[in-house]
Amino acid sequence: MRIVVTGADGFLGWHTRARLRARTPHAVVPVGRAGWSDLPGLVRDADVILHLAGVNRGTDREVLDGNVRLAEDVAAAVRGSQHRPAIVFANSVRAGESTSYGAGKHGAAAILAQAASDTGSRFADVALPNLFGEHGKPAYNSFVATFVASVIRGETPDIADREIELLHAQDAAQSIINAAMGTTETVRPRGTLTTVGDVLGTLHAQHTRYRTGDIPPLGNPLETDLFNTLRAAMASDNLPIPLVRRADARGALVETVRAHGSEGQSFFSTTRPGVTRGQHLHLRKIERFVVVSGKARISLRRVLTDKVLHVDVTGEEPVAVDMPTLWAHSITNTGDGELTTIFWANELFDPDDPDTYPEDV
Structure with missing residues (x-):
């Protein structure tokens, strides 16, 4: 299959492309900001569009309008294609909330669903919780990336502790790929319930062990995923x-x-x-x-x-x-x-x- 991935240079886009490259034979067409104007031509012969591009920073108006505009561009490209590509949208569990981000994601989903209905294509809505993983940007993609950077610098950030659901980006990517290959219209992958304080404590303990070369206890998948996130951030300066x-x-x-x-x-x-x-x-x-x-x-x-x-x-x-x-x-x-x-x-x-x-x- 020919799969177009929007937001290809972003955090989730990179993880999804990496997983597609490792585990599937599909031809992947990455679309980032620089190539956005080429989207109609790239979608023309696509089998699937993974719409992962989004706006989560800026003023309220920029976040709301940005997510809607990106969806409108994808919808227009789909309507201009004779191939009726399936649309998979990386949505958020916050869609529909009374925030600019929640409204923008909700509006984007409606636009894409309508485009799929109008063209006789399939639409899958993948509602994702908080994501984390290797090579996230501190103070941008995830609080986990921010914590990792702080721990490596020997800092302890101030936190407001609360319960949170975390999903590793590779698990999110697999949910998106499954949606692309399947028939499910609404997908809600489940992460792991933890707390902000527990995440910070785990990263501190792992860093204390690993900076001397020891492998810390890895008692569950979340601890392994957090450790791999930490190791990736340390790799360039910690080898050998x-x-x-x-x-x-x-x-x-x-x-x-x-x-x-x-x-x-x-x-x-x-x-x-x-x-x-x-x-x-x-x-x-x-x-x-x-x-x-x-x-x-x-x-x-x-x-x-x-x-x-x-x-x-x-x-x-x-x-x-x-x-x-x-x-x-x-x-x-x-x-x-x-x-x-x-x-x-x-x-x-x-x-x-x-x-x-x-x-x-």
Whole structure:
């Protein structure tokens, strides 16, 4: 299928495109602000439109009118297409509230539903709660992103504690993809109920453990998702992670992984000179590489971006390099002899759900 994604450069847009790239063969056409005027032509032969673009900052009038205008543009593009593309709208649980944002989202949904009715297409309304996840912008996309930035800086922000429902952006993306492939007209994916204070406390505790290389307790999916969000924000400045080498007359000992309360699986590989392993990404899995013999270059790239991070490592001075979720990664033997690498993942390998998707760095 040919899928047009509006708001493609935004937080949810990036997560949705990354998931589509990893898990489906569909052709994805991203539309951001720069290419908005091309929308009618791009929609003309589309099978599905994922309308993820929205306005959540500005004056009340800018937020209300902005969401309505974006929906009107999508509706006009659909009416100009002879392909009758299905429309999936990333709506909000706040739609219909007596705020400019609630009114704008409610109005946008009505406009898109009418366009689908007029053209004989299908409309799916996906009402999303508060989203968070890797690479959100602090003070913009999510309070979780704001907390992550503050925790990394060693700050403790003032909060107004309250109960809140949180949904990871990858789970939101999957709900949107399911709506695109299915027949459901109204979708309300459920997040996890927690509190603002608990989120901040969890991030502080995770950062305290992880800044020394330890893996914190990951007792439930929310804790894992928060940790992956934190790791992604720390990745560029926190790799590699130093490991302590203890030596005496018998030899040396290095602890490669210290995981607190987590299941996991360790394994090792040998690699011949010049050979590259990996070239894939994970959506949820936490993975660590430690070279214990030989020389290697570990390369990482955030999916759908071009910048590559290279980390050169050697078994003479072992360090840990953790693979952020949604980053393609590989390891290449750059030495003259055999390379030995220890790997650790936080979950047992499941051949029916390996969470490993091909992606060249």
